[in-house]
Amino acid sequence: MPTPRGRRAGEPAAAAELPAFKAQFFRALAHPTRIRLLEALVRGGRTVQELQDALTLDQPTVSQQLAVLRHQGIVAAQKEGLSVRYTVRDPLVGELLEVARRIFNNHLVTTSGLLRELQREVRRG
Amino acid sequence: MPTPRGRRAGEPAAAAELPAFKAQFFRALAHPTRIRLLEALVRGGRTVQELQDALTLDQPTVSQQLAVLRHQGIVAAQKEGLSVRYTVRDPLVGELLEVARRIFNNHLVTTSGLLRELQREVRRG
DNA sequence: CTATTATATAGTGATATTGTAATATTGCAG
């Protein structure tokens, strides 16, 4: 019987709940479109229309991905007549993206074209 | 023909590459087990065995999830005889988790039991 | 009321992730 270590039963499970929520939060960020939406939104509120135009995405895609972020409580929606303006609920989300960018900048992935794009992003602040 | 805005063709695509990599990075964090592994690892290197015991997980699960983090370049593995010691490659990952924790602490999710767990985690620093 | 604009949701087939179990590899002792 090799390697007999297994999962013990009946532990508190409370310690496992929080990581599950954190994971769910990160999963909301785990999509290129949602990253782009957030990077646009951290610079200020935008309507769906504005996001469509700025990111060249079709309408259902924008609404659908915003819904994911909204359900996770990351963004908030407020009606303005026919439009809906989305905002990031916590400025710390911007800081989170910034830390992520710094991690990339340090060592992860370094395709040449990608690296150039990264540096451009750094210059923009 | 309502809402005729669609995706324009032939744009640089460079602007879309970086978010894709960022998304991939966040996806590596988007799993309860991987969060727990990282939270253990940011406090210092651990062998697979130690992680198994500390988190009460079976061996294939630990190795498999560590492999995800390793392939993403988030952790590094070094052999020590029969064991393999894993370490977080960038201290900024710890900062990232910390920012995420603060975001939770601010307003996201507030199940009572969960809230208690959160505050306990804050006290631990 | 109808028409129109902006946004949201639902349906669907293709693809990716997951948990679990089985198996493979690696390193050391004898």
Add this chain to the structure above:
DNA sequence: CTGCAATATTACAATATCACTATATAATAG
């Protein structure tokens, strides 16, 4: 070499997510 312990990989069915299309809701105008 053989045997064993620590870790890694593979296989596969269940589930989740995706892109895309069609349709539904909401607000305003006339």
